[in-house]
Amino acid sequence: MDKANPLQVGSLFSAARVLIVDDADSNVLLLTRILRAAGVTQVHGFTDPFAALSAYRELEPDAVLLDLHMPGMDGIELIGRLRASTSADGFVPLVVLMADVSAASKRRVLEAGANDFLVKPFDNLEVVLRVQNLLETRALHCRVQEHNLALRRNLARQIARERRVEEVRRLRTDRIRRVLLDDRLSMVYQPIRDLHAGTVVGFEALARIAELPQRPPDHWFREATEVGLGTELELRAVERGVCALESLPAEIFVTVNTSADVAITDALVECLAAVPAERVVVELTEHAHIEDYTRTIDALGLLRQQGVRIAVDDAGAGYSSLQHILMLRPDMVKLDRSLIAGINTDRAKRALTKSMVGFVAEIAAVLIAEGIEEPEELAVLRDLGVEWGQGYHLGRPAQLPAAATTATQRAPS
Structure with missing residues (x-):
């Protein structure tokens, strides 16, 4: 104006x-x-x-x-x-x-x-x-008025989004509860072999979930965590996994996967109290970040007092720095499939694996190669001195009692 x-x-x-x-x-x-x-x-x-x-x-x-x-x-x-x-x-x-x-x-x-x-x-x-x-x-x-209208519209959109999120959360929660209540969680067991002798030294217990939508087990566990049922689902898998011990030879161990959050719970200690703890290995995935190492180490110490051994799973795939392994001081270190695939043609992977063989020996642990699918990969791992391994070439996951029969069978060369 x-x-x-x-x-x-x-x-x-x-x-x-x-x-x-x-x-x-x-x-x-x-x-x-x-x-x-x-x-x-x-x-x-x-x-x-x-x-x-x-x-x-x-x-x-x-x-x-x-x-x-x-x-x-x-x-x-x-x-x-x-x-x-x-x-x-x-x-x-x-x-x-x-x-x-x-x-x-x-x-x-x-x-x-x-x-x-x-x-x-x-x-x-x-x-x-x-x-x-x-x-x-x-x-x-x-x-x-225009501002208030915009606020009302934004509020309506926010309420609609929240309702959609809540509905999705409800549906996801219902799915996980069906898995837990309707007994839709089962276990299969993949053999872990001595790469030089070819004999089975243990089995990894792997969860399978018979519920729609069909998807990998880790998706189900991630969803369970997001809706607040992750601990319950993980403990159910551990409980089911160690049940195989009574069907397997006494010298065979079983490994079960848990997150760091579940590993520090008293519920895990109680879950493993009724089984021969010296035959149980708790695998901690390195994909999950550990916020409090002191608390985790203390909790793992209680498991070790029972005789449980600790493995670091997926080494090299997530937060798997050597510092992580040094902090946890595992009894076993499992090399991720990404480091094993094509190792027979990749000098860098061979060099890294060879260094891990020496490192793991220095901390008095056992190195396990995961995802061995080709005979050439197996041959290289043996030459590098890797002690144990698992993968489709050595034995596919199977339910009991089929898995138990694998315990007495030698691996292909």
Whole structure:
């Protein structure tokens, strides 16, 4: 707005729609000229209040200037009808045109719902400034309404998202509960062999879940953790896994997979209390980050006091730094399949594995190669001095009692 000329108020007036109602045609024409000179292009004048009321509903004006004394319908009644035609959260400023400037008359029009008044005869500058002020107030009101509408829409979207998330969580929780309650968790056992003698030294217990959607077991365990049932599902798998011990020769061990979070629970200690602990190996995956090594080491110490051995699983695939292994001091280190695949043609993998053979020997642990699928891989691992291994080439996972028969069979060369 050009402050040097208050009769020109720019875009505020150019976009405004103003309705004028006065039974005196001269007043309508005068106010129309004043407002148009100030920049209001959409001025609609009426001498009939009933026609003005109909136009109000169609035009949706930004301000109304109305006479107090009109035949057929006075300004007080028209104010009431205009307010009744305005939405509850709407705001259209009403300016009463009056010649009676007594305190009683002013109070009467303001109590009726008017926002301001103009005294006859009109002062051009006063007309412009009062209308300008009320249009600014309406513009602010409209912006607040738009902001509130945007907030309501955003809130509605957020509530809808939260409901969808909650529904997905409920469905996922129900899936995991079905697995737990309907006995849909079973175990298969993959042999772990002495790579030089070919004999079975142990089995890794692997979970299988008969529930839709069909997907790898680690997806089920991850989902269980996300819905707060991870510990329960892991412990159920451990419990099922160690049941195989009574069907296997006494010199054979069974490894069970747990997260670091489950490994530090008293529930795991209790779960393994009823089985020959010296035949149990707890595998900690290196994909999972350990927040508190001191607490984890203390918890593993309790398991070791029972005779349980500890293995670091997936070495080289996740957080598997040598520092991680040094902190946990495992009895076994399992090299991830990613380091074994194609080792017969990859000098870097052979060099890394050879260094791991020496490192593991220094910490008095056993190195186990996972995912041996080719005879050439097996041959290289033997040459490098890796003691134990597992993989499809050495034996596929199988349920009991089929897995038990594997315990007496030598591996292919």
